[in-house]
Structures are given as C-alpha cells and as structure tokens.
Amino acid sequence: MGMTDISEARDRDLLQRLRDRDEEAFRGLFARYAPTAKALAKRVVRQPHLAEEIVQEAFMAVWRNPESYDAERGSVKSWLMGMVHHRAVDLVRREEAHRRRAEDSIPDAIHEVADHAEDVVQQVGLPEERRIVRSALDELPPDQRDVLTLMYFEGLSQSQIAERTSLPLGTVKSRTLLGMRRMRASLEGLER
Amino acid sequence: MSLDHTTIEELLAVQTLGGLDGDDVEVLARERAAHGDCDECRRLEDGFAETAGRLGFSLDPEPVDAGMADRIIGTPIEAPPPNADPPSDDLSQRRERRAVRGWHVLVAVAAAFALIVVAAVTLRPGTTSIVDASPSQQIVRFEGDGTDSASLAMAYTPGRPGAVFWGRNMPDPGEGQVYEIWMIQDGTPVGGGCVSPRDGTIALAVDADIGTTEQMAVTVEDAACPAAPTTAPIMSAQLV
Numbered sequence: 001m002g003m004t005d006i007s008e009a010r011d012r013d014l015l016q017r018l019r020d021r022d023e024e025a026f027r028g029l030f031a032r033y034a035p036t037a038k039a040l041a042k043r044v045v046r047q048p049h050l051a052e053e054i055v056q057e058a059f060m061a062v063w064r065n066p067e068s069y070d071a072e073r074g075s076v077k078s079w080l081m082g083m084v085h086h087r088a089v090d091l092v093r094r095e096e097a098h099r100r101r102a103e104d105s106i107p108d109a110i111h112e113v114a115d116h117a118e119d120v121v122q123q124v125g126l127p128e129e130r131r132i133v134r135s136a137l138d139e140l141p142p143d144q145r146d147v148l149t150l151m152y153f154e155g156l157s158q159s160q161i162a163e164r165t166s167l168p169l170g171t172v173k174s175r176t177l178l179g180m181r182r183m184r185a186s187l188e189g190l191e192r
Numbered sequence: 193m194s195l196d197h198t199t200i201e202e203l204l205a206v207q208t209l210g211g212l213d214g215d216d217v218e219v220l221a222r223e224r225a226a227h228g229d230c231d232e233c234r235r236l237e238d239g240f241a242e243t244a245g246r247l248g249f250s251l252d253p254e255p256v257d258a259g260m261a262d263r264i265i266g267t268p269i270e271a272p273p274p275n276a277d278p279p280s281d282d283l284s285q286r287r288e289r290r291a292v293r294g295w296h297v298l299v300a301v302a303a304a305f306a307l308i309v310v311a312a313v314t315l316r317p318g319t320t321s322i323v324d325a326s327p328s329q330q331i332v333r334f335e336g337d338g339t340d341s342a343s344l345a346m347a348y349t350p351g352r353p354g355a356v357f358w359g360r361n362m363p364d365p366g367e368g369q370v371y372e373i374w375m376i377q378d379g380t381p382v383g384g385g386c387v388s389p390r391d392g393t394i395a396l397a398v399d400a401d402i403g404t405t406e407q408m409a410v411t412v413e414d415a416a417c418p419a420a421p422t423t424a425p426i427m428s429a430q431l432v
Contacts, residue, residue: 023265030261035253042254047388049368049415056260063264073238078245082208085248089210095390133250148209152247157213158206173202173216180205184243 011076018066026063037084044088044155058083092155136186144179147172195227201236208240336427344427348402355402359394365412374421376407386417405431
C-alpha cells in the first residue's frame with residue numbers, strides 16, 4: 001500500500017491492540033465503521049434486521065480473529081467493508097435462489113417484477129471521504145456506473161446484470177473492468 | 193516469461209465486486225493457477241479489493257444497535273462446539289434448519305396452536321378460498337385481519353411435494369422479526385420456513401409435503417425462526 005495517513009495508522013493501531021483483546025480498541029473500531037457497515041449491508045440486503053445481523057457477524061469475526069487482517073494487502077476500512085459486503089452478497093444470493101425457484105413456479109397472473117431503480121448517493125454536507133467516493137462514482141460514465149452499482153450495491157452477479165440489462169455478458173465484464181480502473185485511479189489519492 | 197493478465201484482470205474486477213459467477217469462476221481459478229505465485233495478480237486483486245471496499249463509504253451511515261459492541265465483546269472466544277450453528281455466512285440456512293427442527297418439538301404446542309388457528313378461521317367464515325390454476329395445480333389464498341392490502345398465496349400440486357408462497361404488499365414484520373409459515377397437519381403446526389418481505393414482496397419455495405395439511409397459517413416470529421409458533425396467526429388458509 002502506498003500512502004498511509006494518520007487515520008489508517010490509527011486503524012492499524014486499533015487492530016494491533018485487538019490482538020491483545022483490548023475492548024476499548026474494539027469499541028473504537030466499531031464506533032468508527034459499524035454505521036457505514038450497516039449502511040452497506042442494508043443497501044445490499046434491504047432488510048434492516050438482516051443488515052444488523054451481518055454487521056454483528058462481521059465485527060464478531062474481527063473481534064475473534066483480528067490476525068486475519070493483512071496490512072500488506074490494503075486498508076483496515078476496505079478489509080472491514082469487504083467482509084460485510086461478502087456476507088451481504090452471500091445472503092442475497094441464497095435468498096435470490098429461493099426467490100427464483102418461487103418465481104419459476106408462479107403463474108404469470110401474479111408475477112410481478114420488482115423495481116430496483118434507486119440512486120446510489122444523493123446527499124450533501126458529507127465527510128470528505130464520503131464526498132470523494134461519491135464524486136468518483138458520479139464521474140464514471142453512466143454505463144459503467146450502472147454496472148458497478150448493480151453488482152456492488154444490488155448484489156447482482158454478472159450474469160444477472162446481463163439478463164436484466166439485455167447486455168452481452170462480455171460487455172458487462174468489460175464495463176466492470178473499465179469502471180473499476182477509473183474508480184481505482186480516482187481513489188488512489190484518497191486518504192486512508 | 194511474461195504472462196498475459198488481460199483475462200485475470202477483468203475477472204478479478206468482477207470478483208472483488210461480488211459479481212463473478214458461472215463458468216468464469218472456473219476460468220479465474222484456472223488462470224490464477226497458471227500464474228502461480230504472481231505478484232502482478234496480487235497487485236491487481238488487492239487494488240480492486242481496496243477500491244471495492246471504498247464504495248461502501250459513498251453511503252450515509254446507519255444507526256447501529258448501541259449494545260452490539262458489548263454483546264460481541266461478551267461472546268466467548270472459544271471455538272464453537274462441533275454441533276453448533278455454522279458461523280457467519282449461513283443466516284438463511286440457519287433459519288431453515290431451525291424451522292426443520294420444529295418437526296420434532298411441535299407436539300407440545302400443537303394443541304394450543306391448533307385452537308388458535310381454528311378460532312381465527314372460524315371467526316372469519318368464508319374468508320378463505322381455493323382457486324384452480326390448472327387441472328393439477330392449486331392456488332390457495334390466505335386471508336387475515338388487519339392485512340387488507342396484503343395478499344399471500346400458495347401454489348402446490350396435490351399429491352406432490354413442494355409448495356411456493358408468493359406475497360405482495362406484505363407489511364414489514366418489524367425490526368428483528370420475520371414471517372413464519374406453518375402447515376397444520378393432524379392438528380400439529382409444522383414449520384414451513386421463515387421469510388422476510390423485500391419491498392413488501394415474499395417469494396418462498398419449500399420442499400414440504402402439503403398432502404395431509406388441513407390449514408396453513410402465518411405468524412410473526414423472531415428472526416431466529418423459532419421451532420414452534422409463539423404468536424397468534426395473522427393470516428390463514430383452509431385447504432380442506
């Protein structure tokens with residue numbers, strides 16, 4: 001990792017103290033990131049109580065095994081959000097499988113397509129990091145932003161996105177790559 | 193030897209966003225194996241993972257249960273016993289398993305629950321109906337007090353295992369709560385599964401045999417999906 005600022009250094013210090021079962025360090029990390037983790041989980045699973053469970057499980061994993069964080073591979077905050085996102089997507093996929101099975105058996109008369117139209121972010125008056133991430137998303141070409149949004153925030157797989165948007169699978173993948181490259185370039189200078 | 197990272201980069205970008213599926217899962221695994229201990233692969237993967245992790249910060253923070261940190265800290269660190277529930281990412285499976293365990297413990301509450309269901313249905317004569325969807329498939333529509341705008345239906349084929357539940361405009365069961373579906377068989381409520389509505393919609397497929405079911409009922413339960421009903425039914429349907 002390149003630039004490491006005071007904020008990231010503090011996170012790493014908290015992680016280090018967690019290895020010694022420092023409860024205050026855990027509370028510090030929790031207070032700092034649990035609200036964003038909850039927002040992410042809720043955005044993906046759309047159920048507040050499930051989002052809360054996901055956050056609890058992710059932070060439980062941190063509390064039980066802080067050694068799983070590898071400082072060589074990235075920031076604490078991205079590691080944490082990755083755990084939350086992974087759990088949320090897993091849950092959505094399992095429930096989607098149930099939903100798909102159900103929908104396949106439902107007569108057309110009572111079949112209804114859910115409306116997933118939603119904006120990613122819209123608010124103003126934000127902390128600096130939030131503002132920069134939103135700005136980076138806003139600056140993406142719409143076709144790339146749409147694919148990233150469906151994949152990350154809606155928990156859809158590449159195949160599901162191709163099906164929903166009627167795009168070839170290859171186009172979904174190439175837009176994802178281009179979008180991620182742009183986002184990465186935009187965020188590389190962001191404070192960690 | 194210089195390796196081509198075109199495919200691996202594209203698939204890693206998708207993977208770190210959680211979108212990889214189908215044949216590409218195997219393709220990526222094969223590519224990674226072919227690259228072996230590859231610094232460039234790690235650099236790409238870590239870079240995309242870092243970027244993906246930042247995306248969540250575009251969202252406005254949500255309030256979190258104030259006692260959660262203390263509960264986590266208060267949880268013993270020891271490894272779970274062999275028969276304990278699986279960790280972290282098995283929420284749905286855990287709920288389903290708990291529903292299945294209900295088969296073994298329902299007898300104790302069956303009589304009381306059956307009375308509740310019978311009362312609920314009897315007090316609302318004519319509120320249930322069965323409509324033929326096809327020569328073999330049946331659709332049963334649930335009815336209930338205080339759920340006027342909600343609709344819940346079950347589709348099944350008599351004599352064959354499996355049923356599908358479909359609900360619309362279902363109210364939010366509340367924080368930490370889910371809907372649990374029960375099949376009343378010989379006066380015994382048998383768990384049919386727990387489900388949370390998404391945007392008011394419910395879709396649930398179960399493998400249970402509806403064959404001997406006399407009535408169906410829905411209760412609001414804790415998200416842990418209890419093995420036996422703990423509340424009175426909010427919706428019910430008569431099958432025979």
